[in-house]
Amino acid sequence: VIKFSILVIGTEITQGYSRDTNSSVLARILTGRGFAGHSIIKAPDSIDVISRSIAYLRRESNILILTGGLGSTHDDVTREALSRALGRDLELRDELKTRMERLLPRGADEEMFFKQAYLPAGAEAILPEQGSAPGIIVDGDGCLIFALPGVPREMTSMMGAVIKRIETKFPEQPPQEQRVIKIFGAGEPLVAKKIDAVIKDYSELGFTILAGIEEIKIIISAFAADDSYMTNQLERAKNRITESLGELVFGFDDITLEQAVGSELKRRDIKLFTAESCTGGLLSQKITSVPGSSEYFLGGVVSYDNQIKAALLNVSQAALERYGAVSKEVATEMAAGARAVSRADLALSITGIAGPGGGTPDKPVGLVFMAISDNSVTETQRFDFRGGRDAVRRKAAQSALNIIRLYLKKLR
Amino acid sequence: VIKFSILVIGTEITQGYSRDTNSSVLARILTGRGFAGHSIIKAPDSIDVISRSIAYLRRESNILILTGGLGSTHDDVTREALSRALGRDLELRDELKTRMERLLPRGADEEMFFKQAYLPAGAEAILPEQGSAPGIIVDGDGCLIFALPGVPREMTSMMGAVIKRIETKFPEQPPQEQRVIKIFGAGEPLVAKKIDAVIKDYSELGFTILAGIEEIKIIISAFAADDSYMTNQLERAKNRITESLGELVFGFDDITLEQAVGSELKRRDIKLFTAESCTGGLLSQKITSVPGSSEYFLGGVVSYDNQIKAALLNVSQAALERYGAVSKEVATEMAAGARAVSRADLALSITGIAGPGGGTPDKPVGLVFMAISDNSVTETQRFDFRGGRDAVRRKAAQSALNIIRLYLKKLR
Numbered sequence: 001v002i003k004f005s006i007l008v009i010g011t012e013i014t015q016g017y018s019r020d021t022n023s024s025v026l027a028r029i030l031t032g033r034g035f036a037g038h039s040i041i042k043a044p045d046s047i048d049v050i051s052r053s054i055a056y057l058r059r060e061s062n063i064l065i066l067t068g069g070l071g072s073t074h075d076d077v078t079r080e081a082l083s084r085a086l087g088r089d090l091e092l093r094d095e096l097k098t099r100m101e102r103l104l105p106r107g108a109d110e111e112m113f114f115k116q117a118y119l120p121a122g123a124e125a126i127l128p129e130q131g132s133a134p135g136i137i138v139d140g141d142g143c144l145i146f147a148l149p150g151v152p153r154e155m156t157s158m159m160g161a162v163i164k165r166i167e168t169k170f171p172e173q174p175p176q177e178q179r180v181i182k183i184f185g186a187g188e189p190l191v192a193k194k195i196d197a198v199i200k201d202y203s204e205l206g207f208t209i210l211a212g213i214e215e216i217k218i219i220i221s222a223f224a225a226d227d228s229y230m231t232n233q234l235e236r237a238k239n240r241i242t243e244s245l246g247e248l249v250f251g252f253d254d255i256t257l258e259q260a261v262g263s264e265l266k267r268r269d270i271k272l273f274t275a276e277s278c279t280g281g282l283l284s285q286k287i288t289s290v291p292g293s294s295e296y297f298l299g300g301v302v303s304y305d306n307q308i309k310a311a312l313l314n315v316s317q318a319a320l321e322r323y324g325a326v327s328k329e330v331a332t333e334m335a336a337g338a339r340a341v342s343r344a345d346l347a348l349s350i351t352g353i354a355g356p357g358g359g360t361p362d363k364p365v366g367l368v369f370m371a372i373s374d375n376s377v378t379e380t381q382r383f384d385f386r387g388g389r390d391a392v393r394r395k396a397a398q399s400a401l402n403i404i405r406l407y408l409k410k411l412r
Numbered sequence: 413v414i415k416f417s418i419l420v421i422g423t424e425i426t427q428g429y430s431r432d433t434n435s436s437v438l439a440r441i442l443t444g445r446g447f448a449g450h451s452i453i454k455a456p457d458s459i460d461v462i463s464r465s466i467a468y469l470r471r472e473s474n475i476l477i478l479t480g481g482l483g484s485t486h487d488d489v490t491r492e493a494l495s496r497a498l499g500r501d502l503e504l505r506d507e508l509k510t511r512m513e514r515l516l517p518r519g520a521d522e523e524m525f526f527k528q529a530y531l532p533a534g535a536e537a538i539l540p541e542q543g544s545a546p547g548i549i550v551d552g553d554g555c556l557i558f559a560l561p562g563v564p565r566e567m568t569s570m571m572g573a574v575i576k577r578i579e580t581k582f583p584e585q586p587p588q589e590q591r592v593i594k595i596f597g598a599g600e601p602l603v604a605k606k607i608d609a610v611i612k613d614y615s616e617l618g619f620t621i622l623a624g625i626e627e628i629k630i631i632i633s634a635f636a637a638d639d640s641y642m643t644n645q646l647e648r649a650k651n652r653i654t655e656s657l658g659e660l661v662f663g664f665d666d667i668t669l670e671q672a673v674g675s676e677l678k679r680r681d682i683k684l685f686t687a688e689s690c691t692g693g694l695l696s697q698k699i700t701s702v703p704g705s706s707e708y709f710l711g712g713v714v715s716y717d718n719q720i721k722a723a724l725l726n727v728s729q730a731a732l733e734r735y736g737a738v739s740k741e742v743a744t745e746m747a748a749g750a751r752a753v754s755r756a757d758l759a760l761s762i763t764g765i766a767g768p769g770g771g772t773p774d775k776p777v778g779l780v781f782m783a784i785s786d787n788s789v790t791e792t793q794r795f796d797f798r799g800g801r802d803a804v805r806r807k808a809a810q811s812a813l814n815i816i817r818l819y820l821k822k823l824r
Contacts, residue, residue, distance in 0.1 A: 012622055014443075015440065016435070016440030016443060017629070023428070024425075024428035024431060027427055028429070031427040038461055039455050039465055040453065040454035049451060053451055060464070208429070210424055280697050280701070280705075281688075281694065281697035281712060281714065282693065282697045284714045285692050285694045291767070292769065293692075293716070297692075297717075298716060298717040298720050299720040299724075300693065300716075301714070302686075302693065302714070304700060304706055305706065307755070312711075312724060312753060342724075355703070
């Protein structure tokens with residue numbers, strides 16, 4: 001097994017002020033190509049710490065990717081640290097300097113800027129498409145080391161060169177093959193129980209269940225591609241799980257719930273409108289995060305105040321007074337009103353108590369009613385979500401998408 | 413300087429499928445208390461890799477926190493790895509087992525479940541308030557080691573005990589003192605230039621600029637609290653930066669732009685309504701993410717389709733046809749209409765092209781018009797945002813909040 005490690009460099013990351021997204025991007029790419037993750041280290045902008053981390057990781061891994069610290073400020077010390085860890089001096093590369101002269105910003109400190117033209121002896125440069133800092137490749141006694149910029153799009157623009165170089169050095173690595181099944185509408189224990197028998201029957205495959213608010217993912221992996229037996233096993237396990245989970249499965253691989261719902265609305269040429277209270281626009285924001293959503297989404301009303309429910313959605317004063325804004329009755333009137341004012345084919349409403357304030361013993365925080373309305377019928381559903389304001393809102397928006405999904409499924 | 417390291421355990425993290433948030437939470441807490449971050453390692457569920465990471469990090473640090481791998485499944489191997497790294501056997505603790513007998517889920521594998529009652533020789537348990545897995549404290553020859561659960565709320569519920577123990581062992585550590593200044597409305601180079609002189613004048617302090625789509629943060633740090641000279645320096649630097657950045661500064665410390673806008677609307681008793689097109693509800697979702705926002709936010713219309721702009725916001729067919737939906741004129745009518753239909757004091761509208769489709773040479777992707785309308789006047793603004801769909805939408809929503817902020821500031 002070929003092992004890789006990642007070293008993420010930056011004091012803003014080790015102090016917790018900035019979130020590292022590079023390491024998970026890199027890890028997914030390399031894992032997907034069949035390499036085994038060893039460690040991910042995050043280190044501050046210290047030559048000493050970085051060079052010792054490099055020394056440790058190169059003993060442990062076949063591939064080491066550093067990201068961050070290649071720019072032209074005082075904090076950027078990755079080049080120096082790499083040079084120290086390898087015991088190789090930094091050398092000025094004239095061709096890099098020539099290239100960089102064109103990029104020198106007006107008023108910049110030249111000496112600092114041209115730091116970026118130095119590489120450790122024996123290293124190769126990866127010329128950047130974006131930004132000014134070149135990436136670095138060093139083959140250091142068995143461990144292939146890459147140093148890449150920390151800015152995510154500068155880093156990803158170099159990944160083509162990185163992968164090519166890795167595959168030249170480790171040509172026989174069979175890429176790992178995976179299938180991902182996406183689920184919404186049940187908890188992890190139930191899902192785990194339902195697929196337990198499949199896991200036992202396919203002991204050559206790996207199964208991982210990842211549960212979150214937005215979805216549950218089941219990842220099935222085989223360490224052997226271009227192997228028809230294993231591919232066959234993967235497909236069979238995927239099909240058995242999909243069958244046993246039934247309508248809990250909303251899609252496969254990278255699809256999101258809003259994409260699954262969107263493509264079904266588009267296919268059936270159904271126009272949707274939403275009426276949101278406690279989610280405050282989260283549902284419509286999710287729906288419109290999908291490119292092309294204007295083909296099936298007309299829009300929505302965020303009726304945070306009761307007056308707006310009455311003025312824009314024709315909710316009756318009687319229902320608001322008798323049952324309260326968070327009630328089955330008001331959810332029903334919101335959905336029916338939303339459909340009427342927008343002339344959409346389908347409308348979905350959400351009204352609830354996201355908290356932290358506003359709960360009562362009768363109507364606690366987390367109580368949410370939703371209604372779905374088409375040209376013949378309006379159906380309501382009650383939810384009692386647990387968690388803080390953010391969790392309640394996210395669960396409500398996702399459950400609303402799921403109501404639409406199941407409605408479309410029933411249409412046949 | 414007392415150095416800390418963090419070891420995050422879980423194959424789902426090293427493969428990039430699950431995002432680690434624990435390490436940044438831990439790093440912020442420990443950095444804030446004056447400890448210096450050494451390294452953060454993420455390791456897969458492998459006894460071998462974890463125990464070697466522990467061995468490496470305990471040589472390098474005074475405090476080591478492990479998180480994850482303490483539960484009762486086959487993947488949970490942190491206890492075994494810690495035992496191997498320390499060269500100390502795992503022992504059954506009767507008091508933990510007794511406690512756990514009450515928590516045993518029906519049908520669970522008893523042997524696996526009671527794994528959680530084993531600790532390395534000489535270790536202490538941190539009893540969990542949530543979940544079943546106890547935390548572990550071991551004082552290992554100069555390095556104080558903690559093993560905590562990976563579930564974020566289980567981990568944070570143990571942080572009180574962790575901090576108490578750390579402060580008993582390292583009592584004299586002066587906590588680091590920080591000030592954070594929050595900025596919106598200018599790029600990082602301009603901000604850096606404007607505060608350059610202050611950074612030079614306060615060489616004893618540390619300055620970090622973190623730029624993102626939602627805001628720019630300037631973090632000023634001093635490694636000495638309860639020291640009136642340094643506190644004084646911090647305050648002076650903060651005041652000078654705040655003065656030189658003027659109305660770019662929207663707040664301090666942990667405040668967000670939506671909170672800053674919300675508290676100002678509340679203070680002035682101004683009711684807001686929104687009309688969104690390309691942002692699809694992102695603006696109202698942000699506004700309502702603040703608890704108590706119902707006191708100043710009436711709601712909004714997401715008018716994705718032109719028909720909705722006409723039906724719910726009274727936008728004229730003439731303006732839509734002559735100028736197009738993405739125009740100064742339609743933005744103006746949207747804002748005026750939004751205020752009229754909602755009877756709000758203030759309305760803000762957004763119309764633009766988020767992409768990837770829909771752009772033309774005249775009206776490219778990223779073109780966005782916004783208008784703000786009160787009882788006397790409607791003002792519009794044009795933006796040309798760069799980036800993909802998600803970036804354009806986020807920049808637009810944040811710029812809309814900033815328009816409201818600057819409007820309120822001018823009111824005096």
